[in-house]
Amino acid sequence: MELNQQNHIDDPSEWPEEFPGMREIDTRLRCPICYELLSGSLMSTNCGHVYCSLCIRRALVTRKLCPCCFEPLDEHQLVLARQLDELVEFFRTSRVDVLNALRHSTSSSFDSISIEESSQIDSTPQETIKTGDKDSNFPANLSKTDRSSPNADTDIYVECPGCQKLIQGSKINWHLDNYCKNSDFADGLQNKKTKYRETTKNKGIVRDGGNNVNLVSNRIDNRRMNQTKPSMIFGATQRKDVLLAKPSKLVYSILSDSKLKKILKDLGLPSTGTRNQLEARHTEWVSRYFANEDSINPKSHNKLLKELAQWEANVQKTASSGFANKRSGVGKKVVDVIGPSFNSEDYLAANADVFDELKLKAQQNKGKRKKADE
Amino acid sequence: MYRNHGSTALRRLMTEYRELCLNPPEGIIAGPVSEDNFFEWEALIMGPPDTPFEGGVFPAIIKFPKDYPLNPPSMRFTCPMFHPNVYSNGEVCISILHPPGEDPNQYETSAERWSPVQSVEKILLSVLSMIAEPNDESGANVDASKIWRENRDEYNKIVKQNIKKTLGFTDA
Numbered sequence: 001m002e003l004n005q006q007n008h009i010d011d012p013s014e015w016p017e018e019f020p021g022m023r024e025i026d027t028r029l030r031c032p033i034c035y036e037l038l039s040g041s042l043m044s045t046n047c048g049h050v051y052c053s054l055c056i057r058r059a060l061v062t063r064k065l066c067p068c069c070f071e072p073l074d075e076h077q078l079v080l081a082r083q084l085d086e087l088v089e090f091f092r093t094s095r096v097d098v099l100n101a102l103r104h105s106t107s108s109s110f111d112s113i114s115i116e117e118s119s120q121i122d123s124t125p126q127e128t129i130k131t132g133d134k135d136s137n138f139p140a141n142l143s144k145t146d147r148s149s150p151n152a153d154t155d156i157y158v159e160c161p162g163c164q165k166l167i168q169g170s171k172i173n174w175h176l177d178n179y180c181k182n183s184d185f186a187d188g189l190q191n192k193k194t195k196y197r198e199t200t201k202n203k204g205i206v207r208d209g210g211n212n213v214n215l216v217s218n219r220i221d222n223r224r225m226n227q228t229k230p231s232m233i234f235g236a237t238q239r240k241d242v243l244l245a246k247p248s249k250l251v252y253s254i255l256s257d258s259k260l261k262k263i264l265k266d267l268g269l270p271s272t273g274t275r276n277q278l279e280a281r282h283t284e285w286v287s288r289y290f291a292n293e294d295s296i297n298p299k300s301h302n303k304l305l306k307e308l309a310q311w312e313a314n315v316q317k318t319a320s321s322g323f324a325n326k327r328s329g330v331g332k333k334v335v336d337v338i339g340p341s342f343n344s345e346d347y348l349a350a351n352a353d354v355f356d357e358l359k360l361k362a363q364q365n366k367g368k369r370k371k372a373d374e
Numbered sequence: 375m376y377r378n379h380g381s382t383a384l385r386r387l388m389t390e391y392r393e394l395c396l397n398p399p400e401g402i403i404a405g406p407v408s409e410d411n412f413f414e415w416e417a418l419i420m421g422p423p424d425t426p427f428e429g430g431v432f433p434a435i436i437k438f439p440k441d442y443p444l445n446p447p448s449m450r451f452t453c454p455m456f457h458p459n460v461y462s463n464g465e466v467c468i469s470i471l472h473p474p475g476e477d478p479n480q481y482e483t484s485a486e487r488w489s490p491v492q493s494v495e496k497i498l499l500s501v502l503s504m505i506a507e508p509n510d511e512s513g514a515n516v517d518a519s520k521i522w523r524e525n526r527d528e529y530n531k532i533v534k535q536n537i538k539k540t541l542g543f544t545d546a
Contacts, residue, residue, distance in 0.1 A: 009388050013396050032491040033443060034382055035389045059490050062444045063473060067489040070474060314381075315440065 011035065014099060026095075029088050031055050032068060038088045040294035042078040047071045050081055054291035061283055085296045244268045244301045247286045252279045268305070277312075284311060383442040387412040390494050402498045404436070413438045417449075417498060421537065422506045426530040430537035432505075434466070436494065446471050446488035449497065453540040456532045458508040458519040467514035470500045 012026035031038050033055035040053030049068040051059070056078065059067050066073040156169040163180040247267050252260065260278050261271040269285055271278070285308055292298050299307075348355070391412070394404055404417035415436040421427030432455065438447040449471060451464035459467050474487045486500070513519030522529045 009385060009392065011389050011392060013393065035386055055490070059444055063475070063489075065474060065489070067491045070487065070489065 010037075010095070016102060019102075025091075029084075029091055033059060037092050038084060040291055040296065041081040041084045041088070042294060043081045043084075044071075044073055045077050045079055046073055050084065052291075053294035054287060057287040057291055058284075061287065080294055082296070089296060242268065242301050244289075244305075247282070247289050249286055250282060252282075268301075269308070277316075280315070281308070281312060284308060383438065383440055384412055386443055387438060387494075394495060399495060399499060401502060402495075404494060404498060407435075413440065413442075415447075415494070419498065419502060419505070422502055425506045426533040427505050427537070430533075430540065432540070434464070434501075436497075443490040443492070446473060446492070447494070447497070449501065454536040456515070456518050456529070456536055457505065458510045458513045458515055458522050459504050460518075461514045465514070466501060466504075467512065468497075468500055468504050469512075470497055 012023040012030070015022040015026060029037055031041075031052040032049075033051055036052070038050065038052055041050050042053050042056055043050045044066055047066050047069050049066055051067070056067075057075065060073065060075055064072060064074055157166045158169050158172050159165070160167050160172065160175055160180060162176065165180075167175045245267055250260075250263065255263070257275060257278075260275075260282070264271040264278060264282060267282075267285065269281060273281070288304055288308060292304055387406075391405055394402075401420035401422065402417065404415055406412050407414050407416050415438070417434045417436055419432045419434065421430035421432065432451055433453055434449055434451045436447050436449045439445045449466040451460060451466065453464075455464055461467060469486045470488055470492060472488060474489075508519075508522055510519045510523055518529070521532070
């Protein structure tokens, strides 16, 4: 999965040239920092630029400026653009389908494999629950467009976020608009329901996994139940999750090592490592924690912790390899005062004997002083 | 949805590489030296027409930090480059490669600084325009700045000689 995610990169150029408008829409729904579809969009109230929550939080740690216009920007000037998030989520889910449909219409040698491939490598979870498409070559996703003429065999059944009943996709809006009124087509669905359970099982979708289940209905959920926190809606976040305390930003320079370690411990984070590692870990955790809160589909804190550990392992690899050590993000920023042509490692290597000699002298002096003291 | 740090940089570099392959800007070729390491790229820049650099091809190495795009890459020409804004070791000194507030020469306005929304393509286009129009106010190579300002013919001659050297037509 991780590998697939890394290998598959979607970008606006996937849209055929005949649809320049789609390319533009795709471009505008992307974060200018990571070039991916926005996730947890935050908008600057100062200049109106929009970024992913995690991207802009990380960027503001480095410099408190809007990356697009260099206007001074602070985190408290950012507001959630929820509607944009919802828009992106719908776009993300339809994107693969529409692209596949377009490919289907342009190439005659279409087979179902390409659909499967593209839905696998795309980083979004499978959203639509399909029934009755097993032996048909025709992608079930396409039938979504066919809402006006619901067909018992190809229409998609979705779970109503309100009453948990299975409703035909074409009728879900009517159902919701009528406050989950029991309609005649909702009855007698038990057969379908068991069938659907089986299919989802076969497809390996753990229904309680929360995140995997029908994103679309979650969206509706969010809209309908504005009072409910998103974390209440998703089984996974509710279930067997450690809930970690909200971190706050710190001024590291006034904190002693032991105090910082205690803070990390209280937050549920590992408190080992060098001072720089501790600070970097805390900074990154703050960014990730709040970015997760901004997300339309928040993760469990367990998962977040795992990702933090992964991130740290990655950064440490970088630091130890010595590549771009000055800018690796761990530790304090080193401003290169001597000029870009100065390479501290080369310099250290070239003058190793001088340093050794100085060290030796210092040690001798220390020894002498000790003797004198005695 | 949230990528770890290393893969954020990696994914972005891959996207940029793909973009540069699909829609290459005129006079520029760039890509990773090897597909195993996306953090070191090689770029070939064609000398812009109507400048002393016309007809030359200038190879450069671009190195990206692991927290790219938060911090800018560095760029170094691997051929002799006699230019007011290129250090004698080939390192390019141009405002887009410096984040605001970290300007070794304190000359540049913040308008064209590095920020996470800049890209390899924008850097290379800036370098292209830097080659065509040196900025002698923030000279990285003082000799080149001086000769460029005071004796343009001499400057052009040195540039032409370097081009020949790079392309393997040494007559010296």
